[in-house]
Amino acid sequence: MQDQLVERLNLFRPESVATDQITLSGLPPKDEVLDRMSRLHSWNCEHVHTPYELAQRGFTQSDDVADPRNALLQFMVAATPHDAVMAEILDKHDQIRENMISWFASHFIGDDHGILVEMIDNVPDAVSPVKAKPVYIQLPDGDKTMLMQAWRVSSPSFISSMSS
Helix, strand or coil: CHHHHHHHHHHCCHHHCCCCCCCCCCCCCCCHHHHHHHHHHHHHHCCCCHHHHHHHCCCCCHHHHCCCHHHHHHHHHHHCCCHHHHHHHHHCHHHHHHHCEEEEEEEEECCCEEEEEEEEECCCCCCCCEEEEEEEEEEEECCEEEEEEEEEEECCCCCCCCCC
């Protein structure tokens, strides 16, 4: 699909427009829908293999079940719109992980129930400390279903709205 998008985008480049053709705006024709699809494809698909690459590079640890920092950095690689931040996370992963500060805070649900959530500061491209909470997800495994531990990360005021 990406090859098709690139091929179609190349049709709309200035050098592909005939020299005798004049557009009313003076600018080459632009396919906004195609441009938007290309951005969405890059945004959603560019880092599909990142978790596997990080694992092969040794970025995952045996204590990741109890420590959300690696999962949070992996999420930030996929979520940040800034290529420089992504490159820095990939290049300086261990240093950034060690500079992240975490502590536990009470999070109240309703009037009479509270849970502990981990707060993490110094997260690249985050404007405030991030909440991390262990959750469990079901994944298919052939004809069975596996229960796997994951991390829900969110900004402080939206712990129930975003999962990673």
